[in-house]
Amino acid sequence: MTSSSTRREVQSVAGAGSSLPYAEAPAKGGAVVSHASTGLARQRHLLDIDSLSPEEITSLLDSAEGMLEVLGRDVKKTPALRGKTIVTVFYENSTRTRISFEEAGKILGADVINVSVSSSSVSKGESLYNTALTLQAMHVDALIIRHPHAGAPHFVARHVKAPVVNAGDGMHAHPTQALLDLFTLRQRLGGIAGKRVAIVGDVLYSRVARSGIIGLLRMGAQVVVCGPPTLMPYGWLPGSAPAGSWYEGLEIAESVEQALDGADAVMALRIQQERQDAGHLPDLREYSNRYGINRKRLSLAKEGALLMHPGPMNEGVEISSEVAHGAQSVIEEQVRNGVALRMAVLYALCSRGRDQAAAQERP
Amino acid sequence: MQSNRTVIRNGRVIDPSQGIDRVADLLIADGKISEITGSPLERAPDGHDVIDASGLVVAPGFIDLHTHLRDPGYEWKETLETGTQAAARGGFTTLCAMPNTDPCQDSAAVIDDVTRRAARTGAVRVLTIGAITKGRQGKNLAPMGELAEAGVIGFSDDGDPVSDPNIMRQALSYASSLGLPIINHAEERSLVRGGVMSEGEVATRLGLPGVPASAEAVMIARDIELTALTGGRLHVPHVSTAASVALIRVAKSRGLKVTAEVTPHHLSLTDSWVYGLHGEVPETVPPEAYDTNAKVNPPLRTAADVAALIEALADGTIDVIATDHAPHAATDKVCTFNEAAHGINVLETAFGQVMRLTHAGFISLPELIRRLTEHPAAILGAETGSLAKGRAADIVLLDPDAEWTVRPESFASLSRNTPLAGVTLRGRVVATVFGGNTVWDVRTAAAQTEVATS
Numbered sequence: 001m002t003s004s005s006t007r008r009e010v011q012s013v014a015g016a017g018s019s020l021p022y023a024e025a026p027a028k029g030g031a032v033v034s035h036a037s038t039g040l041a042r043q044r045h046l047l048d049i050d051s052l053s054p055e056e057i058t059s060l061l062d063s064a065e066g067m068l069e070v071l072g073r074d075v076k077k078t079p080a081l082r083g084k085t086i087v088t089v090f091y092e093n094s095t096r097t098r099i100s101f102e103e104a105g106k107i108l109g110a111d112v113i114n115v116s117v118s119s120s121s122v123s124k125g126e127s128l129y130n131t132a133l134t135l136q137a138m139h140v141d142a143l144i145i146r147h148p149h150a151g152a153p154h155f156v157a158r159h160v161k162a163p164v165v166n167a168g169d170g171m172h173a174h175p176t177q178a179l180l181d182l183f184t185l186r187q188r189l190g191g192i193a194g195k196r197v198a199i200v201g202d203v204l205y206s207r208v209a210r211s212g213i214i215g216l217l218r219m220g221a222q223v224v225v226c227g228p229p230t231l232m233p234y235g236w237l238p239g240s241a242p243a244g245s246w247y248e249g250l251e252i253a254e255s256v257e258q259a260l261d262g263a264d265a266v267m268a269l270r271i272q273q274e275r276q277d278a279g280h281l282p283d284l285r286e287y288s289n290r291y292g293i294n295r296k297r298l299s300l301a302k303e304g305a306l307l308m309h310p311g312p313m314n315e316g317v318e319i320s321s322e323v324a325h326g327a328q329s330v331i332e333e334q335v336r337n338g339v340a341l342r343m344a345v346l347y348a349l350c351s352r353g354r355d356q357a358a359a360q361e362r363p
Numbered sequence: 364m365q366s367n368r369t370v371i372r373n374g375r376v377i378d379p380s381q382g383i384d385r386v387a388d389l390l391i392a393d394g395k396i397s398e399i400t401g402s403p404l405e406r407a408p409d410g411h412d413v414i415d416a417s418g419l420v421v422a423p424g425f426i427d428l429h430t431h432l433r434d435p436g437y438e439w440k441e442t443l444e445t446g447t448q449a450a451a452r453g454g455f456t457t458l459c460a461m462p463n464t465d466p467c468q469d470s471a472a473v474i475d476d477v478t479r480r481a482a483r484t485g486a487v488r489v490l491t492i493g494a495i496t497k498g499r500q501g502k503n504l505a506p507m508g509e510l511a512e513a514g515v516i517g518f519s520d521d522g523d524p525v526s527d528p529n530i531m532r533q534a535l536s537y538a539s540s541l542g543l544p545i546i547n548h549a550e551e552r553s554l555v556r557g558g559v560m561s562e563g564e565v566a567t568r569l570g571l572p573g574v575p576a577s578a579e580a581v582m583i584a585r586d587i588e589l590t591a592l593t594g595g596r597l598h599v600p601h602v603s604t605a606a607s608v609a610l611i612r613v614a615k616s617r618g619l620k621v622t623a624e625v626t627p628h629h630l631s632l633t634d635s636w637v638y639g640l641h642g643e644v645p646e647t648v649p650p651e652a653y654d655t656n657a658k659v660n661p662p663l664r665t666a667a668d669v670a671a672l673i674e675a676l677a678d679g680t681i682d683v684i685a686t687d688h689a690p691h692a693a694t695d696k697v698c699t700f701n702e703a704a705h706g707i708n709v710l711e712t713a714f715g716q717v718m719r720l721t722h723a724g725f726i727s728l729p730e731l732i733r734r735l736t737e738h739p740a741a742i743l744g745a746e747t748g749s750l751a752k753g754r755a756a757d758i759v760l761l762d763p764d765a766e767w768t769v770r771p772e773s774f775a776s777l778s779r780n781t782p783l784a785g786v787t788l789r790g791r792v793v794a795t796v797f798g799g800n801t802v803w804d805v806r807t808a809a810a811q812t813e814v815a816t817s
Binding site for chain 2: 149172
């Protein structure tokens, strides 16, 4: 299959309403087509958000707009990825992210196979290397991997031809979460550049924070982070400029009040019980008192500022129930947008076909 | 077969132990050094085999105080035979085998086994390091007297620190009566937790759990105080941080019996090698990142640490370059970074790596050689590391300017785990002579056969 015929097929599938047997013609179908054909032009994989240019991020978000429309239909099914096989391999328990990817793949007509590997069988069982080779031999069209070790998706990407999507690796990255957060912000605030976003909590262990910070900075947002000093990366002291080009412009706040002051959006990070057990925190009660996002703290942000959370929430710890389910919360929208965004990612990576992916393989 | 007389012709003979640095001929008889001429002879003396060293440096064979030979117990990673062949190619004629074998070197029986088999199959000399504690468990002292009688040159639980300060105190005290050093792997485990690389900018970017520099310094500070308390001898292995260097410098100024070593990789590589691009810091974390061949304990540190280590090596705070040669099989490295074994395969690349320091003007060639020969010999208390008359003819021929590219697939070592694959180094071991016999000569294919049969 040549690339030009691939593009023709893409257009005929997603562009011409008459050829979509299960769906109405998409209202923003043009956007889906034009951007999906260029959206991840340079990418074979989605390992982290730092490999995406602002233009690539924008076209993915544009594509997700069209996908959101598909998601809102009565009959939400398109044959865009019919005949493609997508495998999710989750070495960590996750319900919402796995279901989000599964739904995204299925709406696009792909066959989705879920491989769930409990961490106990990882240590006894097949190595990640052999699992990768096995899936490669089965000619899967995309691999979606979540793993407790940072870099596991990179490792798999070195050994398979199929596109690899990082669905969360250790403390490293969670690019689709960052993209869906950007999507949600753009949709609700009308843009990302110049907006002030506060990220509060366990930044040290959070892959959501790492990818979110990089994505937000790349799109021109002002980003401020805040958390207990024990849960901040090495050298990220209040008032300092963290080392590394990825974090240029990032602010480290002195206090949660300072972080929230004038924010257009506030992102609360999940705090894990383990942090208390490992000595990072006195206890969750003190964390809640000092860093929890509640009505009083949220009132320091701009009027109508958005409240976000990657889920799952510990209500009453990092976020109060009142604000989590209040008027400013966009947490459920984040979940819905996640499906649309993941549709856009899968479509961009899978619709190019195996041949093209193989042609781009490193020598 | 070689005759019992050999002359190494026309080399620049550098022997720091005698202050020699001149172009000369070196004569060997019956496996021992017999003479270094005042200047090159007009022609080779009769009845001598001739090794041409024109344009090359002739130095004492290198001594490695810190080698993991994996034998017995992990023979798929390395054996006494392959490890010593790798040593010959790297210019090392004496290795000190670390005790983290299986069974571990905590009894005379195991020491005797290693010593006997190494004498039979080894291309170069293998000395042994005994365990500090039984089973390297950190709880009860190993039979140090028995081990000393069996010939160990020091004690270490390497790979594991002696965490209990009281056991460390007893070890330093007990070993002092034997005149042998305690080589404690300096790592405060409660600060390491699950850390897999140096804590800092790169670890933050890659989302890998970090090991703070103080995990090493805290333990070294403790060990220095216990050395002062006991009057024992402390040798600090693989120093990796600027903070550790500062502590050792003070300890030496106090007159304590403290020595230290540094590896070629800690002298030349930083934590950015984990990005998988030979030290380059990328704009985008590439698929090559999380290079498990750059995973080592102690971890590769920052450029500031590397600078401090180089300075300490040059000013004598750090006495010795030792390899911490740690061969690992592919299965130990073809996995995620967290899962990967610690360790770098060093013996065959060591000289090319450390020559970088001389080429960059940090340390002269004679001083560099001193840290590979005279200084480790002094710590060992062994009659090696010198070209003095009567000493064993353990000699290395070096081309300090020859460039070569690291090809792990052609290593003599059984393992291939180096982050330097494809890197071009300047400085090459041309030939190695052990006890008067040529055990490696890059110039002749025949020498390779020699290695296998010597």
